[in-house]
Amino acid sequence: MxxxxxxxxxxxxxxxxxxxxxxxxxxxxxxxxxxxxxxxxxxxxxxxxxxxxxxxxxxxxxxxxxxxxKNLTCNEYYQEYSLKKVKTQVWSADTKRSNDANWKNHLSPTFGNVPLAKLDRRTYELMISEKLKEKARTSVKAYHNTFMNMLNDAVIDGLLERNRLKRIHIGESAIEPKKKYFSFDHYQRWMLAAEKNLPSYDFTFVYLSVFGLRRGEILGIRKNAVHENIGFKTRIEIKDSRTTQQPLGKGTTKTGKSRWITLDTRGTLLIDKAIKEASEIKKDFNEILHQDDFLYLNPRTGKPYDVGQLNRLFDQINRITDLHAYPHLLRHYFTSQAVVAGVPKEQAAAFLGHTTMYMTEKYTHIEDEIADDVINLIEKRLDYKNKKA
Structure with a gap:
């Protein structure tokens, strides 16, 4: 030319x-x-x-x-960007692992070697369209968010004048989304089967899922997090989480904040027995259960169960009931039942540990005080032996 x-x-x-x-x-x-x-x-x-x-x-x-x-490739900038996020403690190790997987498996193959300044909107739209043919919409949105956050960071750092891929429409996926609705009848049938077929110790930690806890939070409960409460019901401080990357605990929750939950009568009885069982397991290995020990222990080793144990218990009951439950589904179930029971949105959000800035700012001062009120309103709807719920 x-x-x-x-x-x-x-x-x-x-x-x-x-x-x-x-x-x-x-x-x-x-x-x-x-x-x-x-x-x-x-x-x-x-x-x-x-x-x-x-x-x-x-x-x-x-x-x-x-x-x-500006001629950095997307792969080169992603490496800088992801390391900066960890160094500044914006990302945890698990958040980095999740974003790295999105980048390596779904974004880098198409855009990794493309310079930041030469990203093409049409190519990106076509890639999103192809992903929607084989992946659920929520997954495609996760890939998109990983890319957009990186590009927005490049704009803030002055490496791009603007993010040309903004406002890309994420259409519907050919993959049917995972159903997050669990009727009371299904819940009742599933929980009765779990109580019947699981040892009481295992059932305790399955049952904790019905209080809206995340899997890692359940596995991260230590003895010193359990507190007796006035009126018999036990309160638990949710202050740690165990993950695949951090099996010995992160020292904090997903949101970086601790919160309190109150158990119902059944949960109180179960957690009391679980503490005694954990103590017995430790005795079998000539050890004592310390205050900072995790409660859910493998009786064969005396060590905390691996992170996948809760899912294995759910799979076992799924095969018996021909239903498809998983820990996060019961978190959704708790949320829906809280709404039905009339729990104020602010209190339910604090109980669940929601993470939006709006909720964080609004509920900062009431999280510990409202745990009892939430469980009093919803307890009947968690009782899988109550046919009138």
């Missing part, structure tokens, strides 16, 4: 099928090394002159990060 000088320094014109376009070529020195800024595609002289003026100001200020890094 032939580039023609114009009467304006550093601005060139060239012919395309759609008419005349303009190009900037501006040399500069950085750390004693001569470099060049090269941008093209401008449709009018006024547009290219405005852009050149911006470049001149940046050169004068020696604010050249955009120019020196």
């Amino acid at each position: 032939k580039y023609n000088k114009t009467k304006f320094p550093n601005i060139f014109s060239y012919e395309t099928k759609r008419g005349i376009r303009y190009r900037i070529r501006r040399g500069y020195f950085s750390d004693g090394v001569k470099k060049e800024i090269d941008e093209s595609g401008f449709k009018t002289l006024n547009e290219v002159k405005v852009r050149l003026a911006e470049i001149e100001k940046l050169i004068d200020k020696e604010d050249l990060g955009y120019f020196t890094k």
Whole structure:
């Protein structure tokens, strides 16, 4: 392609099928090394002159990060971005693992070697469309969020002028979404089977799922988190979480905040027996159950069960009942029953440990005080032996 000088320094014109376009070529020195800024595609002289003026100001200020890094590939920038998120403690190890998987398996194959500045909206839309044919919509949205958060960070850091992939529509998936509705009849049948077929010790930790706890939070309960409460019902401080990446506990919850939950009468009896059983397991290994020990122990080893144990118990009861329950489904069940029972939205959100900024700001001062009120309103709807719920 032939580039023609114009009467304006550093601005060139060239012919395309759609008419005349303009190009900037501006040399500069950085750390004693001569470099060049090269941008093209401008449709009018006024547009290219405005852009050149911006470049001149940046050169004068020696604010050249955009120019020196704009040719970074998406893979290169993702590595910088993800390490920064961990270093600044914005991401936990598990959050990084999740985003890394999204990036490596679903985004990098198409965009990994593409420079940030050359991302194409049409290509991205087509990739999203293909993903929706084979993945659930929630999964595709997760991949999209990983990419958008990275690109928005690049804009904030001055490596991109704007995120050209913003406002991409995520359509419907060909994959039917996982059903999160669990009727009371299904809940009743499933829980009765679990109580009948599981040892009381195992059933305790399955039953804790009905209080809206996350799997990692259940497995992260230590002896010192269980507190007797006035009126017999036990309260548990949810302050730790165990995950695949951090099987010995993260030292905090998913949200970074602790909260209190109150158990119903059945839960109180079960957790009391579970503490005694955990103590007996420790005795079998000539040890004592310390205050900071986890409660759910493998009787064969005396050590905390691995993170997948709760899912294995659910799978066992699923095979018996021909239903498909999993820990997070019972968290949804708790939420829906709380609404039916008339629990105020603010109290239910605090009990569940929801993470939106709106909820975090609104419920900061009431989380511990409302746990008793929530369970008093919902207890009858958690009673799987009560046919009138």
